[in-house]
Amino acid sequence: MNAAIEIRGLNKYFGKRQVLNNVTMTLNEGEVFGFLGPNGAGKTTTIKMIVGLLAIDSGTITVCGHDVEKDFVGAMECMGGIVENPETYKYMTGLQNLRQYARMRKGITQERIMEVVELVGLSNRINEKVSKYSLGMKQRLGLAQALLHHPKVLILDEPTNGLDPAGIKSLRDILKKLAHQEGVCVLVSSHMMSEMELMCDRVGIIMKGSIVDVKTIDELVAQSRGTTLTFHYHVEKAAEAFEALKEQFTELTGHVMDDTHFELTYSSELGDTYIGRLNHFLFSDNFTIYTVLPVTNRHLEDVFLEITAEGGEQIA
Numbered sequence: 276m277n278a279a280i281e282i283r284g285l286n287k288y289f290g291k292r293q294v295l296n297n298v299t300m301t302l303n304e305g306e307v308f309g310f311l312g313p314n315g316a317g318k319t320t321t322i323k324m325i326v327g328l329l330a331i332d333s334g335t336i337t338v339c340g341h342d343v344e345k346d347f348v349g350a351m352e353c354m355g356g357i358v359e360n361p362e363t364y365k366y367m368t369g370l371q372n373l374r375q376y377a378r379m380r381k382g383i384t385q386e387r388i389m390e391v392v393e394l395v396g397l398s399n400r401i402n403e404k405v406s407k408y409s410l411g412m413k414q415r416l417g418l419a420q421a422l423l424h425h426p427k428v429l430i431l432d433e434p435t436n437g438l439d440p441a442g443i444k445s446l447r448d449i450l451k452k453l454a455h456q457e458g459v460c461v462l463v464s465s466h467m468m469s470e471m472e473l474m475c476d477r478v479g480i481i482m483k484g485s486i487v488d489v490k491t492i493d494e495l496v497a498q499s500r501g502t503t504l505t506f507h508y509h510v511e512k513a514a515e516a517f518e519a520l521k522e523q524f525t526e527l528t529g530h531v532m533d534d535t536h537f538e539l540t541y542s543s544e545l546g547d548t549y550i551g552r553l554n555h556f557l558f559s560d561n562f563t564i565y566t567v568l569p570v571t572n573r574h575l576e577d578v579f580l581e582i583t584a585e586g587g588e589q590i591a
């Protein structure tokens with residue numbers, strides 16, 4: 276994988292107040308990277324420095340190998356983004372807006388305009404005035420605009436703000452497609468772990484201006500599982516099945532809930548495939564299993580809160 280955005284030792288002061296402290300992270304081509312942190316953590320400040328809306332105090336940022344300070348034009352050519360609300364002319368149609376915008380960039384063909392319209396799912400509404408668009412549609416029009424020049428890096432600051440669940444899902448599908456099928460590096464910021472979980476491949480967690488963790492979603496999920504795994508069984512004869520299991524696998528704990536349900540818990544060190552041995556045993560012993568459901572004790576949101584509570588010293 277190639278680095279698409281490289282941030283090294285980034286610091287930023289507003290007056291005497293330090294709002295970014297040695298921010299360092301690498302974002303790759305082909306991934307949706309979530310920049311996650313509570314309000315005021317420094318996400319927008321970092322993003323504004325990447326897209327050249329704010330000066331860098333110290334540290335470096337390169338985008339596709341172009342240093343944003345030394346080669347701003349080179350860096351800008353390979354990125355697209357929505358940092359503040361996407362600017363559109365409300366009295367014009369979506370298509371007129373895109374054509375207007377395309378005139379400001381070199382080499383954007385009519386075919387490319389229709390391609391991005393299709394990609395963001397606005398084909399059947401593109402000839403309507405933007406004043407009639409929902410927030411989600413405006414967001415998608417902004418996205419189409421940002422994608423016109425085939426950027427290798429796409430940067431979106433809190434793109435899910437104000438969107439309904441359907442809008443969030445459609446945005447998520449578009450971003451994943453761009454990253455996974457077209458190799459674009461997508462940077463999205465958010466203060467909500469639950470949204471990042473479904474949208475991103477990796478997240479970088481920022482807290483009071485410092486990066487406290489960079490992890491894949493899989494690693495976060497593993498962390499959220501904690502030290503034990505619990506499964507909820509729906510079976511034909513719960514009490515008998517549970518007793519038989521406990522006799523054979525003495526490390527199990529759990530309890531019978533009623534005639535057809537029991538729960539069991541074991542150490543996650545026994546591994547992901549241990550549950551298969553349990554099921555195989557029940558099956559061989561002629562117990563009928565209807566369903567087995569994992570019971571998640573802790574939600575990812577809790578892990579995020581835990582990380583942000585522990586990490587990052589107070590700078591102000």
Ligand SMILES: Nc1ncnc2c1ncn2[C@@H]1O[C@H](COP(=O)(O)OP(=O)(O)O)[C@@H](O)[C@H]1O
Pocket residue numbers: 289294312313314315316317318319320321
């Ligand atoms: N132009 C500015 N002048 C002074 N302080 C600012 C300015 N912009 C942001 N800040 C402060 O910097 C900190 C980080 O803000 P921001 O990057 O917007 O956080 P986030 O996007 O993570 O919510 C906040 O404490 C905010 O109040």
Ligand SMILES: [Mg+2]
Pocket residue numbers: 318319320432433
């Ligand atoms: Mg912000």
